[in-house]
Amino acid sequence: MSSAGVGCGERLDAFMGRANALYYATRDPFADFVTAPEVSQIFGELLGAWCAVVMDTLGPDVRLVEVGPGRGTLMADMLRVLARVAPSRLGGLSVHLVETSPRLRTAQEQALAQFDVRVQWHDALGDVPEEPILLVGNEFLDALPIRQFVRTETGWLERYVRDGQWALQACPDVPLDVTERNAAPGEVIETCPAGQAFMRELGRRVSEAPGAALLIDYGTSRSCVGESLQALCQGQPVSALVEPGTADLTAHVDFASMAHAAVEAGAVCDGPVEQGAFLIALGAIQRADALCKVAPAQAGSVRAGLDRLIGPERMGRLFKVLGVRSPHGPPLPGFPQEHGEKT
Template identity: 55%
Template sequence: MTGQPERLDHFMVRANATYYAGRDPFADFITAPEISQMFGELLGAWVAVVWGQLGRPDPFVLAEAGPGRGTLMADALRLLRRVAPACHAAARVHLIETSPRLRACQNAALKDATPNPAGWHAGLASLPEGPPVVLLANEFVDALPIRQFVRRGQGWAERFVQAGRFVEQAAALPSGHPALARPVPEGSVLETCQPALDFVHALAGRLQRARGAALLIDYGYDAPAWGDSLQALREGRPADPLCNPGTADLTAHVDFASMAQAAGGVDVWGSVKQGDFLAALGLGARCEQLARAAPGQARDIRAAARRLVAPGQMGRLFRVLGLSAGVAGLLPGFAGMREGNPPQSA
């Protein structure tokens, strides 16, 4: 691109839309559900417990935002059909996905898994109203477009993209973003992601209206932070995120603290490290169960489990945020609610 400077979030929207429409993203990166069936199975078990805490509603909406190839949902539904058949029968599966290519993959993966035909949606707003909702979102928020602001003296400059590099333009910070109060040093970058806050705010509203729970799983940070986290992966290797837009997946670290603040009116749990969350759901026991059932694959099964929870791999960088309304008791996998978020009546 050699024309006028393009604001970074607009650049990300255009680049990622081209990328997901024309490429297989799993040729460039791998997500937790693709590493091991245990990930989706444990989230399926989580769904079953939460469904019971909601009073076993029939029907209920089982939704996933950014479902990839459909692997996570297929593994979760297989677990539900085996150990919680009433929950499986009550589930109405709805997927939030805009890519026609990925919708076709998801349809194939879920062909024999869903108790009823699945539905696809471009966004949260078109999910069916009325029934309680349980929503899963794994590596969904990181691809939402960010803006970057640089502290310059007493003011700010915003980053734009032109000819494969950043250029700065004087700017005023958008009002109301929770990150704006952070004491960012001179020359440092502050990232904001309004679409993430809008999604969480809308999700919290949906949970308030109909009851339910949600899990948001992604890589990011919970303490107030700053810095440039924009990154790109091409064929499994880091790439320049500003060059050749549409040929690499552009993502940024997720600001869990800001998302938690955006979730007004519901119970907020965490965020916690993915390793701690999966361990609390019983990853160790499930790993050994699978290893005993397939001793020839035991080494690979245990290696996959370590990759999901080890601090030096996905266990620490990836975090889990829970939202709930009308759920009786503690949300599974979390030690307690986030401080400052009073419990809601069931």
């Protein structure tokens, strides 16, 4: 049977992929949620400085890639910092944005028009030319389609969507990482084949040529049991099974699974670590102090933005950061060295 699930509805990953493709093509996602670059300029500035340091380890010809670039705010903040701390890099820099939404591509083009850089758009990472890359992805993996498996007393069933309701179907291809999690009857396991495929492609690329990547998202450091699929419409939680295209569907990222896929393809992973710890290691507090001194009238909003980024009860603990690098490259900035993992 195909993934469409003839006779029993549409398999969840097919439904989620179709729903999000329509949503991002027709709606302004930032009416429903706010990402870290929109919370505070500190986020993008620190990542820009991170890119400047890592570029020095990758050689002269590096393509700067962003997956899921949103409005272009993060890339604009990073380029602004690169122009200040590494102007020689900016002159010949090639920027590549992996984005399928025409609406968002237009917004990104406007955001980056101020910089004298070449910008190219691609539908997938595989379309970016095979040369050394430095890749950044913030809240990219969480929107990739997931599958959900339900443990029963006699085996596993998979969730499909039919007429706005869940439907269960026998599954002949239950992944090994599902059966290994020791779920009890009635419990749900999620997997993200699209995310794993992306990480394998990324791992292959940085194992065959100098490269590095930084992936930031909300999720868990270890593979676990439970369901996390959620939907937002006009900033409010709604059923994930609403009419496709009317809500943004996301799920918590299983960073252990993502790292495993990259390592299997030949890469080394640093982390994951909590976003708060990572940004503090890069100098978030010092940067906030400097901004407050320059603009005392804005100190309150600067501190509030910083707290949202690094606070344990805000984004600081829920969001994780995973580094991916070439096997012979140095540990990436912001990660404790003992976090490095390789085959």
